[in-house]
Amino acid sequence: YEYDDHYFLTDPREFIYEFFPLQSDWQLLKNPITLQDFEELPFVRSLFFRYGLYFPDSHTKAVMYTDATGASTVRIAMPSHMQSSLIFHYNLKFYDSDGDSFDGVSLKRFVMQSVVSNIVAFRVHAPCSGAFLLDIFANAVTPKEYLTGEPMKFKSVCKFKIACEELQTVMVPLPDCASGEWGPTKATRLFGLVPITHQDALVFAGRELELQFRMSRPLTDFMATLHKNGVEEKRLSKFVSHALDDDVVSFMISFPEEGQYGLDIYTRELGGIQGDGGGEKHLLTHCCKYLINSSKRN
Numbered sequence: 001y002e003y004d005d006h007y008f009l010t011d012p013r014e015f016i017y018e019f020f021p022l023q024s025d026w027q028l029l030k031n032p033i034t035l036q037d038f039e040e041l042p043f044v045r046s047l048f049f050r051y052g053l054y055f056p057d058s059h060t061k062a063v064m065y066t067d068a069t070g071a072s073t074v075r076i077a078m079p080s081h082m083q084s085s086l087i088f089h090y091n092l093k094f095y096d097s098d099g100d101s102f103d104g105v106s107l108k109r110f111v112m113q114s115v116v117s118n119i120v121a122f123r124v125h126a127p128c129s130g131a132f133l134l135d136i137f138a139n140a141v142t143p144k145e146y147l148t149g150e151p152m153k154f155k156s157v158c159k160f161k162i163a164c165e166e167l168q169t170v171m172v173p174l175p176d177c178a179s180g181e182w183g184p185t186k187a188t189r190l191f192g193l194v195p196i197t198h199q200d201a202l203v204f205a206g207r208e209l210e211l212q213f214r215m216s217r218p219l220t221d222f223m224a225t226l227h228k229n230g231v232e233e234k235r236l237s238k239f240v241s242h243a244l245d246d247d248v249v250s251f252m253i254s255f256p257e258e259g260q261y262g263l264d265i266y267t268r269e270l271g272g273i274q275g276d277g278g279g280e281k282h283l284l285t286h287c288c289k290y291l292i293n294s295s296k297r298n
Contacts, residue, residue: 006046014049017041048157051086051138052079056119064134066164070126070171074134074160078118084189085140088113088120089154089180095131095161102127109173112291114201115185125171126164134160143190147269147285175227175262178286184213187288191267192216196248203292211251211263211290218270223284224251227262236261255294263290 006014012028016038024032040061056077066072078086092107093100100107105127111134112123124134137154146152180186183201187193196212203209222244226236240263242251255261266284 004046006050011049017044042158042160044158045156047138047155051082051140051157053077053138053157063161063163064124066124066126066162066167068166069169070129070164070167071123072126072162072164073121073123074136075119075121076136076158078120080118082140083118085142086120087139087141087146087152087154087180088115089137089139090122091135091137092124092162093133093135095133105173107132108179109176110171112174112201113181114183115181116183116200120181124162126162126167127171127173129164129167132162132164134162136160146190149285172229172260174291175229175260177227177262177264177289180286180289182289182291184288184290187213187265190285191219191269191287193219193249193267193287198290201291203290204298205253205255205292205294206296206298207255207258207294209253209255209292209294211253213249215247215249219249219267220270221266221268221284222249222251223266224253225264225266226253227264228259253292255292258295259293261292261294263292265289 016027016029016033020035020038021027027033042055042060042062054077055075057075060074064072064074090108090111090113091100092111107127110125110127114121122134122136124132126132135156136158138157139152139154141152184195184199187195193213193215196214198211222242224240224242225233226240227233228236236256239254239256240251242249251263251265253263265287267287268284
């Protein structure tokens, strides 16, 4: 246990998320809520409020039901002063057991985490009907601290039960990319790498694609890896290349076949500290990743 001053002179609007007085007057709220309302409130930790987080959607409940495709989205808003330092992580497992895989695939690959502006979204696609537990973690670190490569300690900020009562679509897992958020926001936050061509985490492409970024500070040793379910990473390496032109870095991809791909991008700062890792990736830091749907029709 450790001392937590959140529970000293706590704002009643925050206190009600965890404690329900038997006498409604002691809710100390302008508009008291019912026991049913209280039971439907999301399960949050004190850290949720310490970071100034809040739920932008009024329909965010303790139990989130999926649609017919097995999808449900949890959205969390950050205050503007925390956007540059908050890093989120998540875990998904079956609600009634500690099982965290489905058909040999980690359940984490059925969640797409992305950040747009001050909103972090966790889109869950249940691989089967049933109940799941989504645990969301956060930590406030400066980009400099993150880039040291030291292990980070994440703490839980909120949890949700994801209920999938029926499933009309078979969901495939996301490509096996590096963990964490999808989209270019991380690249801008950590490396000052600003997307020129693609601002969204999800990209629709034909058989060829070019992604461009502008560097706001010197970076070096770019590397990109392509991933596709059922295909070895080595076999896809020849289909990705990159080029530097002054402060613009371009990534060129020619997809060998139609389908869904994941693209991981790595880099490091010029003059940055090189680790003792045994491979090229260990010298670099994961920068961002994209989910790409390649089709002749696009």
